[in-house]
Amino acid sequence: MAEQVELSPINTGGTSFLRSCFNGINALTGIGLITIPYTLSQAGWLGLCLLLAMAFTTCYTGLLLQRCLESNPSIKTYPDIGYHAFGRKGRIIVSIFTYLELYLVPTGILILEGDHLFKLFPNVSMEVAGIYIGGKEIFVIGSGLVILPTMWLKDLRLLSFVSAGGILSCVIVITSILWVGAVDGVGFSSKGKLFELAGIPTAMSLYAFCYGAHPVFPT
Template sequence: MRSSKSIRPSCNGQSTFGQTLFNSTAMLVGLGMLSEPLAFAYAGWIVGTFLIFSYAFVACYTAKILARLILADPRIRSYSDIGRKAFGSRATPMISFLFCLELFSVSVVLVTLFGDSLHSLMPQYSSNFYKAWGTILLIPMVFLPLSLLSYTSILGILSTITLVIVIFIDGLSKKEGPGSLFSPQPTNLSTQGVVPLGVAFGLFMAGFSGHAVIPSLARDMADPSQFDTMVNWSFIIATCIYTIIGYVGYLMFGNNVSDEVSIDLLATPGYNSSLNTLCLWLLVVTPFSKFGLNNQPLNATIEILIGLDSPITSPEHLAEEPDRLSGTIPKYSTLLHRKRLLSVLQRIVVTSLSVTASISIPNFSSMMAFLGSFSAFTICIIGPILAKVLIEGNCSRFDIVVLFVGSIMVIWGTIAAFI
């Protein structure tokens, strides 16, 4: 397989290796980690361990495929552009729909995590109340450039590391269950059944569903030749964190673990309440560190589809336009300002719709299972391999096996999520 190291794009971005690594890791870690113990409860120790490492390997493989395809053609700006090149213009609406559905689902999950975490900390108000007011704080995040979002991503990674440390401290500080590593709760070696296993497919896969952002990350990297190395480290970090949280959380709370393990930490007596409260507050920050990064490719795709494809990434960009164009082509200038205004409005509307959907579908594990089973498998596994086969004309035996097994898991997991 050719590496993206051989690609020399005509135009590089501004983000360094470290900034891109922070963005990539923050995109992977933080979304699915809270439901990892529940995924192990559904799949059991043996199948769960196999699934999490298998998904990580395959997802990393397909991320490199996307980066190679993107960097090989300077005309490609988004995931939808890859689909258009591979499947033709007729497939563009469907590809764009699936792409937007995954990113929108991620946004809904982020809003749900934000509301549930605040409700656990301050139960006097409902989760929906915090979601509604959170809209005011989330809207500015969709106008920040990737270079600035890398710093907010550090906060998301910090909250993740803190959660891992707190889980260990809680588990070791308590001698009796539930919630103790010295007195593990009942667990299973094998899966609990056909439907729970299908849900586990989605819960495990949802943690590795950051491929929709790959075009933005690859294009914005100052040295794209380092992308493969960056994404390797990103997936190694994410897989280690997911496995640790899944193992420890499952041991501590067993088959009765909640949709979000953070809720169990705050609700179980016998822990250091101040430490767990600090952990929950950091988890409140996580959606803010990821919301803007996740919504950037979503908004870019929507703007292209509706004809508002003049790029805006920050409020400062709204004032940037060569005087030459505005002075010599007044009509063009008026049209450009109108598009910019509509682009701002579009981003606000999409953010508001994410909050509305989260209020309408408040179940965290259901959204995560659907996100992983349908959207993540289709966008992150099946799509990149099919694009590679059609564009490069190369299909290995490994690609065939992944496509076949992945298609079965899409159907199985999606049905199980609805059930």
């Protein structure tokens, strides 16, 4: 007779409420919120109406997502929702778009990181085996190597501590901006525009980026 092997139970439970809130807040802060002043300079003060509209839209779709997840205990991810709505084809199509977004968004973040660091340190470059590597490429590779160990975490609940770094960095940047404006004498003299039609597309894309955390909500 074949020997019976007792399998250890799989932990299918979720994280705690506080950790979920913490990760959710971190997902909704960062680059998106910091770019709001630039967005206002492009679309004007009335562009804030787009921010409110985006907030209401994403809040409503988040509630719809909650209803989908609670409609059936077996629904845990977006592909599961696609399967229950449209069958196997729905699961495949939703999976393709979900994984594309989860791949392309970090790629865009790495490119932004490389551009920003290169602005701060424009003279960085190196040559390896006769191949010239520019500063942007160096910072993109370096940022990727720094982030890579977080991909090896076996317990995803530990990501809540990684999220603390994101919130801390956002607080530091905002504090630095307020310090430069209020203490260092730069001031806040710019009044801005009331409305600029040409800046609406830019404003919509940046405001959408502020509320781009839907892919991680089911998790």
